[in-house]
Amino acid sequence: MRDRTFAPSRILIYLIxxxxxxxxxxxxxxxxxxxxxxNQEIAQxxxxxxxxxxxxxxxxxxxxxxxxxxxxxxxxxxxxxxALVTIPATIFSTLLGAVAGYAVSLWRFRGDQWIYGIVTLGxxxxxxxxxxxxxxxxxxxxxxxxxxxxVIIHTIQGLSFTVLFCRNYYVAIPQELIRAARIDGAGFFxxxxxxxxxxxxxxxxxxxxxxxxxxxxxxxxxVTFTTGQQQPVTAALIALSAAVxxxxxHGVQSAAVMIAALPTLLIYLIGGKYFVRGLTAGAVK
Amino acid sequence: MTIAVSTRPGRPAASxxxxxxxxxxxxxxxxxxxxxxxxxxxxxxxxxxFTPSTLVPVSGWVGLRNYTAVTASRxxxxxxxxxLLFGCAFVLLSLVTGLILAILLDQRIRGENLLRSIFLYPxxxxxxxxxxxxxxxxxxxxxxxxLVHDLGWTSFRFDWLxxxxxxxxxxxxxxxxxxxxxxxxxxxxxxxxxxxxxxxxAQIDGAGxxxxxxxVILPTLWPITITVIVIQLxxxxxxxxxxxxxxxxxxxxxxxxxxxxxxxxxxxxxLLGRGAAAAVLMLLILLAVxxxxxxxxxxxxxxxxxx
Numbered sequence: 319m320r321d322r323t324f325a326p327s328r329i330l331i332y333l334i335x336x337x338x339x340x341x342x343x344x345x346x347x348x349x350x351x352x353x354x355x356x357n358q359e360i361a362q363x364x365x366x367x368x369x370x371x372x373x374x375x376x377x378x379x380x381x382x383x384x385x386x387x388x389x390x391x392x393x394x395x396x397x398x399x400x401a402l403v404t405i406p407a408t409i410f411s412t413l414l415g416a417v418a419g420y421a422v423s424l425w426r427f428r429g430d431q432w433i434y435g436i437v438t439l440g441x442x443x444x445x446x447x448x449x450x451x452x453x454x455x456x457x458x459x460x461x462x463x464x465x466x467x468x469v470i471i472h473t474i475q476g477l478s479f480t481v482l483f484c485r486n487y488y489v490a491i492p493q494e495l496i497r498a499a500r501i502d503g504a505g506f507f508x509x510x511x512x513x514x515x516x517x518x519x520x521x522x523x524x525x526x527x528x529x530x531x532x533x534x535x536x537x538x539x540x541v542t543f544t545t546g547q548q549q550p551v552t553a554a555l556i557a558l559s560a561a562v563x564x565x566x567x568h569g570v571q572s573a574a575v576m577i578a579a580l581p582t583l584l585i586y587l588i589g590g591k592y593f594v595r596g597l598t599a600g601a602v603k
Numbered sequence: 604m605t606i607a608v609s610t611r612p613g614r615p616a617a618s619x620x621x622x623x624x625x626x627x628x629x630x631x632x633x634x635x636x637x638x639x640x641x642x643x644x645x646x647x648x649x650x651x652x653f654t655p656s657t658l659v660p661v662s663g664w665v666g667l668r669n670y671t672a673v674t675a676s677r678x679x680x681x682x683x684x685x686x687l688l689f690g691c692a693f694v695l696l697s698l699v700t701g702l703i704l705a706i707l708l709d710q711r712i713r714g715e716n717l718l719r720s721i722f723l724y725p726x727x728x729x730x731x732x733x734x735x736x737x738x739x740x741x742x743x744x745x746x747x748x749x750l751v752h753d754l755g756w757t758s759f760r761f762d763w764l765x766x767x768x769x770x771x772x773x774x775x776x777x778x779x780x781x782x783x784x785x786x787x788x789x790x791x792x793x794x795x796x797x798x799x800x801x802x803x804x805a806q807i808d809g810a811g812x813x814x815x816x817x818x819v820i821l822p823t824l825w826p827i828t829i830t831v832i833v834i835q836l837x838x839x840x841x842x843x844x845x846x847x848x849x850x851x852x853x854x855x856x857x858x859x860x861x862x863x864x865x866x867x868x869x870x871x872x873x874l875l876g877r878g879a880a881a882a883v884l885m886l887l888i889l890l891a892v893x894x895x896x897x898x899x900x901x902x903x904x905x906x907x908x909x910x
Contacts, residue, residue, distance in 0.1 A: 331710055339722070342725070342780065345733065346724070360745075363749075365742070366750040418633050421630040433638050446866075447645050447648050447882050447883070447885075448644045449882070450869060451647045478637065481634070531727055535730065537729065537731050538843055542866075552844070555731050556848060568739070593723075597788065598792065
């Protein structure tokens with residue numbers, strides 16, 4: 319473990335790490351490069367190659383010209399759907415999770431540990447166990463094939479994560495702070511607003527990033543509960559690759575994949591630290 | 604705080620409830636909704652799994668008939684065998700990869716932050732995206748095999764994606780690439796929290812780096828290892844998107860997994876009762892992993908309290 323900068327063993331370490339890193343970056347590199355190659359160029363060679371001249375037109379086609387099923391509006395409408403589901407569901411589940419996490423951690427009430435335990439079970443319970451009931455509920459409430467339906471599902475299911483994150487963060491806040499505020503006559507919401515919320519930004523960033531990537535990347539509910547024009551972008555990507563199976567258009571498809579992955583990739587690049595924190599918080603607790 | 608709103612002790616209970624109504628609503632409604640939907644929906648699915656439901660849920664009782672139909676089907680048997688193979692191979696290999704990466708990054712190397720970001724980025728991207736990309740790379744007519752052929756080595760073969768016996772390994776490859784960074788992150792945190800005094804003592808005793816890891820550092824990682832195993836197994840059991848995008852269960856049904864069987868039964872063949880039974884079977888497989896883990900955690904916690 320001692321630092322010996324030029325020892326052969328250290329050169330070997332750097333070599334191995336660089337090789338693995340290259341392998342890890344290769345899929346991303348392949349998509350980026352292919353998104354800049356023309357369809358013919360890819361058809362003549364392989365998916366692995368350098369673009370001859372940069373075919374930026376792939377991005378324009380993927381964004382607004384490409385056909386999925388009968389509609390030829392590119393993946394723009396599906397990106398919009400994903401945004402319209404992900405943004406509200408992230409905000410709602412985070413806010414409700416913060417209030418509920420605060421209640422469970424600092425306002426002890428009868429049965430709070432039970433409720434908390436059941437809610438966090440949702441992290442482990444397979445989605446498949448809830449698929450059929452959600453289908454029936456959405457159909458009976460007329461929310462099948464609507465973005466509202468997806469927002470509701472992701473908000474309720476997201477609570478399992480957001481309550482866990484916030485509760486684990488709020489238990490570290492000293493009870494005396496709350497007790498003192500109560501003696502001053504502050505109620506539940508006043509304490510939340512004046513004391514808890516100002517202390518919350520670190521955990522709210524983690525929760526928002528986690529929920530956003532989670533909901534944006536979700537596929538099973540999207541493909542089950544929506545069709546055609548109402549689909550989120552993950553479901554549309556699968557429909558797209560099925561649609562172009564006969565006449566491969568890998569250049570445009572790569573651009574579409576790149577666009578669909580961009581929001582979560584950007585969030586990871588900007589807030590990677592917080593993303594990892596969410597990952598490990600969800601794992602260890 | 605400027606105005607202190609005093610709670611008068613003599614206030615009657617009824618108006619107290621009314622006053623605190625918004626509070627009850629914001630705490631209880633979301634929590635109860637979440638908890639109730641988890642329990643009610645699970646019981647609902649379990650109930651449907653015992654009914655003769657096909658296109659729509661109907662009442663009735665068929666006992667274990669749906670379960671025997673599912674477990675007798677070739678689709679499920681292949682899915683179950685695949686899950687065993689995929690689960691074991693993926694968990695073991697991602698554990699080893701993650702541990703190696705963590706140990707390498709623990710050597711105080713330059714660019715550690717950048718490397719860590721590189722190994723973790725696949726986790727931020729959707730399985731649909733990574734599955735699609737891997738399906739291109741592994742496609743013999745488009746990806747790695749084609750590249751090697753074009754370079755002149757025409758006898759090179761890497762066609763696991765279309766090989767019935769090997770296709771499941773393509774899912775293992777993609778899954779390892781996707782999530783061994785997660786194992787790395789947890790292991791690295793564990794390596795960094797090893798007691799410095801312990802390391803110093805071992806150094807004074809003349810332990811080299813390899814002995815140090817084997818005897819001193821790695822044994823402290825057991826709790827993390829078990830956590831990683833459980834979480835990766837849980838991921839393996841519910842794997843859906845990755846396979847859907849990478850092989851869609853094919854060639855034929857060679858890469859079928861339980862999650863795909865559930866979807867197929869429920870929404871493509873409209874056999875709701877059987878689909879529900881398959882979902883419950885998935886839950887049972889998951890419980891077989893989680894219950895021993897929960898028991899282990901419980902014992903550990905008891906021990907920590909009594910120590």
